[in-house]
Structure formats: C-alpha cells, structure tokens
Amino acid sequence: MTSVSIHIDCIDVSLEKGPDIVDITPELHRIVQDSRISAGTLNATMIGSTGSLTTIEFEPGAVADLKQAVNRLAPPEEQYAHELAWHDGNGHSHVQAALMGPSISLPVRAGQLRLGTWQQAVAINHDIGARVRKIEVTVIGVR
Amino acid sequence: MTSVSIHIDCIDVSLEKGPDIVDITPELHRIVQDSRISAGTLNATMIGSTGSLTTIEFEPGAVADLKQAVNRLAPPEEQYAHELAWHDGNGHSHVQAALMGPSISLPVRAGQLRLGTWQQAVAINHDIGARVRKIEVTVIGVR
Amino acid sequence: MTSVSIHIDCIDVSLEKGPDIVDITPELHRIVQDSRISAGTLNATMIGSTGSLTTIEFEPGAVADLKQAVNRLAPPEEQYAHELAWHDGNGHSHVQAALMGPSISLPVRAGQLRLGTWQQAVAINHDIGARVRKIEVTVIGVR
Numbered sequence: 523m524t525s526v527s528i529h530i531d532c533i534d535v536s537l538e539k540g541p542d543i544v545d546i547t548p549e550l551h552r553i554v555q556d557s558r559i560s561a562g563t564l565n566a567t568m569i570g571s572t573g574s575l576t577t578i579e580f581e582p583g584a585v586a587d588l589k590q591a592v593n594r595l596a597p598p599e600e601q602y603a604h605e606l607a608w609h610d611g612n613g614h615s616h617v618q619a620a621l622m623g624p625s626i627s628l629p630v631r632a633g634q635l636r637l638g639t640w641q642q643a644v645a646i647n648h649d650i651g652a653r654v655r656k657i658e659v660t661v662i663g664v665r
Numbered sequence: 666m667t668s669v670s671i672h673i674d675c676i677d678v679s680l681e682k683g684p685d686i687v688d689i690t691p692e693l694h695r696i697v698q699d700s701r702i703s704a705g706t707l708n709a710t711m712i713g714s715t716g717s718l719t720t721i722e723f724e725p726g727a728v729a730d731l732k733q734a735v736n737r738l739a740p741p742e743e744q745y746a747h748e749l750a751w752h753d754g755n756g757h758s759h760v761q762a763a764l765m766g767p768s769i770s771l772p773v774r775a776g777q778l779r780l781g782t783w784q785q786a787v788a789i790n791h792d793i794g795a796r797v798r799k800i801e802v803t804v805i806g807v808r
Numbered sequence: 809m810t811s812v813s814i815h816i817d818c819i820d821v822s823l824e825k826g827p828d829i830v831d832i833t834p835e836l837h838r839i840v841q842d843s844r845i846s847a848g849t850l851n852a853t854m855i856g857s858t859g860s861l862t863t864i865e866f867e868p869g870a871v872a873d874l875k876q877a878v879n880r881l882a883p884p885e886e887q888y889a890h891e892l893a894w895h896d897g898n899g900h901s902h903v904q905a906a907l908m909g910p911s912i913s914l915p916v917r918a919g920q921l922r923l924g925t926w927q928q929a930v931a932i933n934h935d936i937g938a939r940v941r942k943i944e945v946t947v948i949g950v951r
Contacts, residue, residue, distance in 0.1 A: 617873045
C-alpha cells in the first residue's frame with residue numbers, strides 16, 4: 523500500500539486596497555510540484571479576518587464584476603457597529619470576508635492542481651489599505 | 666497504529682441552465698462506501714468557474730428559494746464587464762459561482778457520509794446553458 | 809518518513825435563535841492539542857441545513873454587522889417557497905445557510921490552530937429557534 527504524505531507551505535500575497543483580487547494559481551501549482559504528491563487534496567486558508575479565497579475566471583471583466591458584487595454584499599459607505607467601537611473604517615471588510623469564507627479545497631490529480639480551463643484560485647483583500655496576506659497551504663495525498 | 670488511506674474519485678453531473686441545483690448526496694455516499702474509509706474527511710470540488718457546491722435541505726421549496734437568492738446576489742439582467750469583452754452572456758454566472766465557492770468538506774463517520782437528516786450536498790450550475798459538470802472527490806481517513 | 813495521522817472529534821454548540829454567532833475557536837484549539845498533530849489541516853463541518861461556519865473578528869460590533877448582512881442575503885420577513893410546503897417559518901434560514909456554506913478548512917502549524925490575531929472560527933445558527941448544533945471536526949497531519 524502506498525502511504526499518505528503531507529506537504530506544508532505558505533505564500534505571501536501583496537494586495538492593494540480592497541476589494542482587490544489576485545490570482546494565486548501559479549503559486550499553488552508550484553507548491554503542488556514541490557510536494558511531489560500525485561493525487562490528493564490541497565487546502566488553502568487566508569490568514570486574517572479581512573481576506574478571503576475563492577475561484578473565478580481571472581480575466582479583467584469578471585474580476586471587476588466580482589469586486590462590485592462584493593461591495594454590494596456589504597457596502598463600504600454604510601454604517602457598521604464595528605466602527606463605533608474601533609473607528610478603523612473597515613466594518614464592511616470584516617462582513618465581506620466572513621460571507622466569502624477563508625478557505626478552499628482543490629484537487630490534486632496526476633501531480634497537478636486540477637482546475638477548470640478558465641478557473642483560477644484567487645485571494646481577495648477586503649480591507650481599506652494595501653496588505654501583504656499570508657495564505658497557509660496544506661497538500662495531502664500519495665506520491 | 667492504523668495508517669491513513671486516500672481514495673480518489675470523480676463524478677459527472679448533468680445540470681440544466683442556471684441556476685440549477687442537483688442533489689449529489691447519493692453519489693458521495695457511493696464513493697464513501699467504495700473507499701472503505703470508516704473515519705475521515707471528504708473534500709469535493711466543482712471543476713469550472715460557473716459552478717459551485719454547498720449543502721441544503723433538498724426539497725423543491727428550499728431549492729426554489731436558493732435559486733432566487735442566488736439570482737439576487739448577481740442578477741442575470743444586469744450589465745457585467747465580463748460580457749463587454751466576451752459577449753457570452755454569463756457574467757452573472759461567474760460572479761454567483763465565485764461568491765458561493767467551489768468546494769465543501771464533509772465528515773466520514775462509521776463508514777458513512779455524515780450529514781444532518783435534512784441536509785444534502787448539492788451541485789449548482791450558474792451558467793446560461795445546460796452543462797455536464799465534473800466534481801472531483803477526495804476521501805482521506807482510516808479504513 | 810513521518811506517517812500521517814488522523815484525529816476525529818465532534819463538538820456541541822448551544823446557539824440562540826438565528827442569526828446567532830458563537831466563537832468555537834477555544835474548542836478547536838483544544839481538539840488540535842488533543843490530536844497531538846503538529847502540522848496539517850483541520851476540517852470542520854456544521855451538521856444540519858440551517859447552520860454554517862466561517863471566520864470573523866469575534867467582537868460585538870463585527871458580529872452584529874454580520875448578523876445584519878446575513879439577514880439581508882435572505883430576509884426573514886420575505887415569502888419563501890419552503891414555507892408553502894412546510895409552514896415552519898424557516899425558509900430564510902435554509903437559504904442563508906446554503907449561501908454561507910457548511911465547512912471551513914484551517915491550518916495546524918507548530919501544534920496550534922493557525923489563525924490571524926483577530927480572526928476567530930465561528931458557528932452560525934440561522935434557524936428560528938435555539939439549537940444545539942453538532943460540528944464534526946477532522947484533523948489530519950503529522951505528529
């Protein structure tokens with residue numbers, strides 16, 4: 523029987539003022555190759571409560587549309603209870619990130635990250651300033 | 666010590682014009698049984714950027730309600746930047762799918778997929794035409 | 809080579825009438841310590857179709873903001889097809905939970921659950937009455 527292996531990694535992503543959306547697929551591909559895992563699962567988690575992860579077709583139009591939709595979920599110009607206490611102006615950022623969720627699980631097949639042809643993994647910064655975000659990545663599977 | 670095993674599978678799901686929602690619980694149950702894994706986790710990922718996965722009580726009313734809510738998140742009749750470039754009429758599909766997210770993680774306990782009594786795993790097609798969707802499934806645990 | 813281990817656990821969380829949001833980070837920390845796993849991934853899944861999991865900065869303001877946003881996604885006072893059949897008044901609860909999603913994956917690093925400093929894992933009850941919710945937790949990694 524082939525035994526199950528694990529590979530741990532972490533990527534730093536520079537993001538502009540939110541909502542900013544960056545393609546992290548190349549970094550995830552590199553991690554899968556480093557892991558030498560041929561079949562299994564990759565779990566990625568955004569560290570920090572004003573960021574999120576998802577997948578989308580990473581082309582400028584769809585990215586602009588997603589930014590607009592995210593700002594409809596929790597509009598920056600509304601009043602937030604978070605700001606009454608903290609006055610840091612990012613109440614909407616917390617709500618947007620919590621609604622989107624911090625994590626995704628993606629398949630590893632034939633030694634590659636398996637996504638659709640027009641499907642990319644993306645990191646989103648919802649905060650009101652530029653941020654370098656940490657994304658923790660765990661790959662589990664057989665070599 | 667019992668060693669950890671992995672089982673890899675993939676299901677094809679036929680979906681109508683979006684938003685269409687199909688119960689994939691029977692297929693996931695079958696995969697868990699094939700895996701002979703008694704305790705662990707099942708990760709499922711929608712391949713393609715206009716589909717998503719979640720859980721819901723799969724009865725016609727709740728399914729109709731979810732379709733309506735999904736169309737409120739990104740209404741098909743609005744203007745999307747994606748369509749200015751691609752003219753394929755599915756700008757809303759990309760946004761809906763990215764907001765919902767591509768993946769779910771479900772527990773395997775006592776050799777069965779563990780869900781609530783009225784909780785089913787579902788695949789959603791957000792695209793403007795019928796699609797056969799691939800869902801990659803990875804089960805990790807002890808036999 | 810160090811072999812991969814698995815640790816299975818389950819927590820019960822008491823939640824008030826939805827939307828109610830409870831910090832489950834202490835329970836997850838305890839489970840990670842019990843697991844003696846030093847590096848890997850923790851998957852948590854809400855059992856039941858009117859609950860969900862995510863992360864947020866768990867302070868009263870952000871929590872109140874998220875409750876409001878969740879009720880905007882599927883307002884309790886609207887008409888739902890689910891209720892025409894079931895008359896249980898929780899049509900919005902099913903939609904909210906399905907949009908949020910049932911599961912999160914969080915990293916385990918240096919024997920600890922790795923989250924941002926102001927990032928907590930939370931369980932959400934979307935239902936119209938108080939509930940004790942089961943959350944199944946699977947930790948996979950190396951000891």
